[in-house]
Amino acid sequence: MPARSDVRPAPKDERLDLEPRIKLWVEKDGLLVLSDFRVQLLQHVGETGSLAEAAERMGLSYRRAWGKVREIERNLGRRLVDSEAGGAGGGGSRLTPDGERLVALYRRFRLAMEGDLAKEFRDLFKQ
């Protein structure tokens, strides 16, 4: 029985099982501002209302989380987190409007790029 002409062989690179990967970040003046890690930290601050809690979720010390937030703000030139007095575990923290906005934008940016990655790779490598 002859091969059916409507049954095409699997595209060559499907057999190769290649997987595209992407790393995204955002810089200002060559300095790192937003990345998956940084935005995750900021998002935890927004969700928990506490930098100490956000640090714990990220497996970071409070000091390191605090330093990371300040580094992002310094590189960006904007406040992203407002903290009330109280020190570690004491006062609460919340995202500023700039912080809320950048977290939301970065997450949409990341989702859009993941969609583009899958589409471009499929279009080029699997056909």
Add this chain to the structure above:
Amino acid sequence: MPARSDVRPAPKDERLDLEPRIKLWVEKDGLLVLSDFRVQLLQHVGETGSLAEAAERMGLSYRRAWGKVREIERNLGRRLVDSEAGGAGGGGSRLTPDGERLVALYRRFRLAMEGDLAKEFRDLFKQ
């Protein structure tokens, strides 16, 4: 004189001067196969017909370039470079058809993703 309603202020993040960055690579079974660096090395082999010359263009030792090519091939499970006998600087090298194809596909993939990066970032952050 009242502000003209058709003159909108510069979008907020244009003033932030943010720059999106991307790193791409391709894995197979969790192992690195293609990246800018690896594809550049393969492309130099194709252009020069010599792994020694390709290594020099990349600032690599011949031994290291050779090891890198073999690592890519091992991770991929395909030959990408054919070398004639002659050892370092002796015999010529050229890309196999698989090598030619993957170099071309990766470069188009990278260009497409750079275009998508600029577009998605502009759409989200600059409006």
